[in-house]
Amino acid sequence: MDRQPLSRTCTMGLEAAIGNRHMPDAQIGKDRVSDIYRKIAPAYDLWAWCTERKARDRCLELAAIQDGEDVLEVAVGTGLAFERILQANPSGRNEGIDLTEAMLIRARKKAAKTGSTNYRLRIGDAYDLDFEERSFDVLINNYMFDLLPQRDFRAVLAEFARVLRPGGRLILVNMTEGERWYNRIWELVYRINPALLGGCRGVLLLPHVDACGFRQTKREYVSQWTFPSEIIFGVAA
Numbered sequence: 001m002d003r004q005p006l007s008r009t010c011t012m013g014l015e016a017a018i019g020n021r022h023m024p025d026a027q028i029g030k031d032r033v034s035d036i037y038r039k040i041a042p043a044y045d046l047w048a049w050c051t052e053r054k055a056r057d058r059c060l061e062l063a064a065i066q067d068g069e070d071v072l073e074v075a076v077g078t079g080l081a082f083e084r085i086l087q088a089n090p091s092g093r094n095e096g097i098d099l100t101e102a103m104l105i106r107a108r109k110k111a112a113k114t115g116s117t118n119y120r121l122r123i124g125d126a127y128d129l130d131f132e133e134r135s136f137d138v139l140i141n142n143y144m145f146d147l148l149p150q151r152d153f154r155a156v157l158a159e160f161a162r163v164l165r166p167g168g169r170l171i172l173v174n175m176t177e178g179e180r181w182y183n184r185i186w187e188l189v190y191r192i193n194p195a196l197l198g199g200c201r202g203v204l205l206l207p208h209v210d211a212c213g214f215r216q217t218k219r220e221y222v223s224q225w226t227f228p229s230e231i232i233f234g235v236a237a
């Protein structure tokens, strides 16, 4: 797809160059993501209910979707947030993409149950969004940056900034670094075998979101059954 050159770029900070101080960088390349999530897909909703539900609820609260808006969810997974996006936005535009067909199949089933026909769910890559510049009011992305290499964070955030309208809301949820000793169990699990966590490790995304020009940024921390998540909010410039 032909595109204008990026009007919004991100500055490369020192912390991005040297990597996350506490956690190893991503261990699972994009070429393995679909294979891993095809295996995880049948159990994902149970995992998400136990560990991610509180953060996902807060994400949707912060998104404050108004009916009639243009909403994009990147990495929809099994559609846990997407079905609620459809309920909040029956007459708006709803787009969902993911790299993994096995996750999308589950998302399509949930979306069909809402009765809405006002959506598209298809294969797509966060690194190269197949959408026009400034075409969305809201962009939601949950538990994806925590499996990307740190060196790619700002390129993907710049892509998110590209498709958001000025004033558009960005809401991101990630596994993050634990604040208490018991949260750190998950770091140990990741160090033993990253695939057990679907390749996700704790990240701290706020400095990158700031560096990419988002405004009114804020970060909240949630722990559910010891699993640490961050919810990041920002407004596109």
Ligand SMILES: C[S@@+](CC[C@H](N)C(=O)[O-])C[C@H]1O[C@@H](n2cnc3c(N)ncnc32)[C@H](O)[C@@H]1O
Binding pocket: 030, 033, 034, 037, 048, 074, 075, 076, 077, 078, 079, 080, 081, 097, 098, 099, 100, 103, 124, 125, 126, 127, 141, 142, 143, 144, 147, 198, 200
């Ligand atoms: C941990 S799951 C989270 C799913 C969903 N966002 C949720 O919160 O339930 C990670 C998802 O990110 C998707 N994913 C990973 N890299 C991606 C990329 N570059 N573009 C689009 N989706 C990606 C995977 O296929 C998987 O479905």
